[in-house]
Amino acid sequence: MNNQNVPDVIVSRLPVYLRALQRLADTGVSTTSSQELGEKVGISAAQIRKDLSQFGEFGKQGTGYHIPFLIERLSQILHVDRIWDVAVVGMGDIGHAVARYNGFANRGFRVAMCFDADPAKIGKKVCDYPIRDAKNLAQDIKEAGIKIVMLCVPASVAQDVADKLIEAGVCGILNYAPLKLIVPSQVRVQHIDPAIGLQRMTYYIP
Amino acid sequence: MNNQNVPDVIVSRLPVYLRALQRLADTGVSTTSSQELGEKVGISAAQIRKDLSQFGEFGKQGTGYHIPFLIERLSQILHVDRIWDVAVVGMGDIGHAVARYNGFANRGFRVAMCFDADPAKIGKKVCDYPIRDAKNLAQDIKEAGIKIVMLCVPASVAQDVADKLIEAGVCGILNYAPLKLIVPSQVRVQHIDPAIGLQRMTYYIP
DNA sequence: TAGATTGTTAATCGATTAACAATC
DNA sequence: TAGATTGTTAATCGATTAACAATC
Numbered sequence: 263m264n265n266q267n268v269p270d271v272i273v274s275r276l277p278v279y280l281r282a283l284q285r286l287a288d289t290g291v292s293t294t295s296s297q298e299l300g301e302k303v304g305i306s307a308a309q310i311r312k313d314l315s316q317f318g319e320f321g322k323q324g325t326g327y328h329i330p331f332l333i334e335r336l337s338q339i340l341h342v343d344r345i346w347d348v349a350v351v352g353m354g355d356i357g358h359a360v361a362r363y364n365g366f367a368n369r370g371f372r373v374a375m376c377f378d379a380d381p382a383k384i385g386k387k388v389c390d391y392p393i394r395d396a397k398n399l400a401q402d403i404k405e406a407g408i409k410i411v412m413l414c415v416p417a418s419v420a421q422d423v424a425d426k427l428i429e430a431g432v433c434g435i436l437n438y439a440p441l442k443l444i445v446p447s448q449v450r451v452q453h454i455d456p457a458i459g460l461q462r463m464t465y466y467i468p
Numbered sequence: 469m470n471n472q473n474v475p476d477v478i479v480s481r482l483p484v485y486l487r488a489l490q491r492l493a494d495t496g497v498s499t500t501s502s503q504e505l506g507e508k509v510g511i512s513a514a515q516i517r518k519d520l521s522q523f524g525e526f527g528k529q530g531t532g533y534h535i536p537f538l539i540e541r542l543s544q545i546l547h548v549d550r551i552w553d554v555a556v557v558g559m560g561d562i563g564h565a566v567a568r569y570n571g572f573a574n575r576g577f578r579v580a581m582c583f584d585a586d587p588a589k590i591g592k593k594v595c596d597y598p599i600r601d602a603k604n605l606a607q608d609i610k611e612a613g614i615k616i617v618m619l620c621v622p623a624s625v626a627q628d629v630a631d632k633l634i635e636a637g638v639c640g641i642l643n644y645a646p647l648k649l650i651v652p653s654q655v656r657v658q659h660i661d662p663a664i665g666l667q668r669m670t671y672y673i674p
Numbered sequence: 675t676a677g678a679t680t681g682t683t684a685a686t687c688g689a690t691t692a693a694c695a696a697t698c
Numbered sequence: 699t700a701g702a703t704t705g706t707t708a709a710t711c712g713a714t715t716a717a718c719a720a721t722c
Binding site: 359363462 | 469479480482483484486487488492500508509510545547548552554561562564565566568569571572575576577615616618623639640641642646647648650656657658660661662663664665666668669670671672673674
């Protein structure tokens with residue numbers, strides 16, 4: 263149960279396990295094995311057992327893993343045994359889609375605030391909330407204690423906005439802008455860029 | 469110039485290099501070094517040189533890399549020295565956002581078709597094209613010779629739709645549905661799941 | 675009990691880094 | 699030329715896999 267300094271590559275697989283377990287639970291199954299889970303996620307059984315063993319002993323020899331228990335423990339480990347309020351910054355097409363995305367329910371997140379700098383958009387409602395003025399971005403984020411932001415602004419201003427967010431106390435940024443954000447080491451960034459995803463495939467397609 | 473069997477981990481970095489180079493080119497710079505590029509993308513200079521050396525010798529000792537040339541070569545390697553017609557399947561919020569995304573221009577892709585199964589949506593225009601009936605999915609895709617699809621349907625039908633697409637000749641799927649698609653080995657899949665991105669960050673946030 | 679599956683160890687495999695001769 | 703930077707080699711580092719005793 264050596265919880266200190268788990269390699270990043272292992273942490274990044276845990277949400278994938280959790281998602282598959284929740285799908286299994288939804289179908290009414292209550293027990294699984296590293297073998298079965300491995301087939302669902304495309305990862306070897308040995309690796310799954312090794313990954314989980316970083317955090318404790320969650321299974322039983324002979325029978326495998328009790329799904330509700332493993333879901334509970336993985337949720338705790340990933341800190342999604344709570345609901346995080348997240349903000350969407352930049353309400354273009356992507357911002358709208360992200361704000362209205364219903365895939366966050368039951369996975370630990372709730373969109374609590376939306377921002378845009380365009381006067382034509384400010385005040386309009388998206389998911390029950392009016393779009394806020396980006397002028398008050400730092401203050402509103404800080405007051406609400408929001409730690410996680412989905413950044414959907416144009417690339418040209420993304421770094422500037424990110425800097426402001428970090429100053430306001432944000433420590434996790436899901437970045438939809440097509441550039442690498444430079445951030446202090448205590449801030450986490452995950453990048454989502456569909457064009458990069460596509461180019462990773464075209465390499466293999468003649 | 470050993471082009472055969474380049475490790476996947478290297479291929480997956482090339483689009484990141486290409487994106488950074490295009491940004492540099494846009495600012496009017498014409499030359500860079502592995503050192504400078506490394507700072508932009510957060511990867512060591514040695515690794516960048518090693519990665520590129522898999523495909524040829526693109527730099528000059530003492531001066532570094534000529535950006536337009538490296539962009540040209542990387543585009544060829546990734547097969548984005550052309551425009552790929554891609555289809556969006558599933559026109560919910562995400563499908564709409566993806567179809568209207570203007571970040572594909574100059575990166576090798578063009579949204580050429582949209583599909584949905586909902587009669588209320590079929591025929592409505594998105595980016596100049598009417599939404600097509602998903603009933604004709606396989607046939608339309610095959611006729612148009614489309615090889616790449618962005619899959620934005622609900623998780624419950626994603627695997628079924630993917631199977632149909634593959635039968636119709638699709639060999640790359642950018643999957644927005646929150647589950648792992650099981651596909652034949654010659655088909656490439658890239659997964660985009662914002663909740664997984666968020667959970668990879670909350671682990672580090674107390 | 676017998677069969678199944680875990681958690682863990684040791685062995686293998688692959689990726690990253692450091693260093694430097696080559697050379698622009 | 700002198701300084702800079704590449705492409706590449708060898709060394710290091712880390713991740714994955716295979717195997718198996720422990721045990722449910």
